[in-house]
Amino acid sequence: MAEPVAETDLKQTPLHDLHVELGARMVPFAGYSMPVQFKAGIMAEHQQTRSRAGLFDVSHMGQAFLIxxxxxxxxxxxxxxxxxxxxxxxxxxxRYTVLLNDNGGIIDDLMVTRSISADDDGRLMLVVNAARKDVDYAHFRARLPENVRLEVVEDRALIAVQGPEAVAAVAAHAPKAAELAFMSASSMEFDGIDCHIARAGYTGEDGVEMSVPAGAAEAIARALLADDRVEPIGLGARDSLRLEAGLCLYGHDIDETTSPVEGNITFCMQKRRREEGGFPGAARIQAELRDGSDRVRVGLRLDGKAPAREGAEIALPGADVIGTVTSGGFAPTVGAPIAMGFVPRAQAETGTQLELIVRGRRLPATVADMPFVPNRYYRKPKS
Structure with missing residues (x-):
């Protein structure tokens, strides 16, 4: 287990003082002091994001460019x-992707954006997980060719606004945001401030992620929170929302031992790459694509109200342990506990009956399709 981090050693995001002012409960997370919840509480924040719009501080994430x-x-x-x-x-x-080690394991999952401007066509923007920034950057620097360099961004914040009314709230200040399709991005002005806005997120809802100058982050957040459609949301609801959306959390649902096939995220691999290979661990991953992996990440719905947390064992009914829960908790939108975990391929079919062992009790569970709550990503109407 990692050594506890002293409060004085924690980094602060540009929105730290605003979180404290708003009554957030701050906790250590990935080396930063981050809000786990605000005064309304995790359940209310979860429901706010599903029904209206929530503002998330994700400035702890790493931002960089390949040039x-x-x-x-x-x-x-x-x-x-x-x-x-x-x-x-x-x-x-x-595009969502994964950085791979030589065995096809996942070093990190990340978002990559190509500039909207043809004048800047040799540049790709990266957003990486907070806890993996140093690992990722070292990996890139060691393996990039001489004519491509990594440029780490230290002077920007990252704000996510998620929910069915999120884009409308942002577009009141940055009208071009309403024109974005899901998984597209553009530079634009927010009340005269230059920003980079992508229509994406980590909740299963429509919404945006905004890369903004660090010095302007608080003004932008205050402008959004002045809209009665938007409330501040902490890490607690961020986790329950992403769990309902069936999305992986690095270090829990995927790690350096997990391949994209095992992690059930092969959507990050387009046809040409699946066929041609040419990426680290290609022999293993292509074999798993062809023959199936020994284990796979699945969704699990539990009977009753007791949740199963990370580390709970997954067993055949009345029989042996076959896997482990990697994420779990109560799903407010579903109104029941849900989980994700790894099981052998033979037990991965939807509807398979299993048991989760929680504090010595065997709780009935069923392999379920993911996402647990239908995604509501925005799709532009076809002209």
Whole structure:
């Protein structure tokens, strides 16, 4: 177990003072002092995001750029480290991917965005997990070709606004945000402040993630929170929302031992990359794509009201342990406990009856489709 971090050693985001002013309960998270909840509480914050809009401080995440002489050079350098297709990533488009080790395990999962401007075509923006920033940056620097460099951004904050009314609230200050399709991004002004806004998020809801100048973050957050559609949301509700959406949390549901096939995230691998390979661990991953992996991440619905947390054992009914829960808790939108975990491929089919062992009790559970709550990502109408 990691040594506890002293409060004085924790980093602060540009919104730290605002969180304290708003009555947040602050906790250590990935080396930062972060709000786990505000006065309304986790349940109310979860429901606020599902019904209206929530503002999340995600400035602890790492922001960086890969910069090369042209798009194809930069894209191929990234393709040598990940299993996704970046050569054909369009202008202003965003893609989820994973950084792989030589055995096909996941070093981190990250978002990659190509600039909307053809004048900046040799640049790809990266957003990486807070706890993996140093690992990721060292990996990139050790493996990038000489004509592609990593530029880490230290002077920007990251604000997510999520929920069915999120984009309308942002567009009141940045009208171009309403024009974005899901997984697209553009530079634009928010009340005259230059920002980079992507239509994406980590809740299963429509919404945006805004990369903004650190010095302007508090003004932007206050402007959004002045809208009665928007409330501040902490890490607690962020976790319950992403769990209902069936989304992985690095270090829990995926790690350096997990392949994309085992993690059930092969959507990050486009057809050309699946067929051509050329990424770390390709032999293992292509074999798993062809033959199936020995284990796979599945969703689990529990009977009753008792939740199963990370580390709970998964067993066959009345028989042996076959797996482990990696994320779990009560799902406010579902009104029942849910979980995710790894089981052998033979037990991964939807509807399979299993048991989760919680404090010595065997709780009935069923393998369920994910997401547990239907995603409501925005799709532009076809013209």
């Amino acid at each position: 090369g002489p042209d798009h194809e050079t930069t894209a191929r350098a990234l393709e040598a480290l990940t299993p996704s297709n970046f050569v054909e990533l369009g202008l202003g488009r965003q």
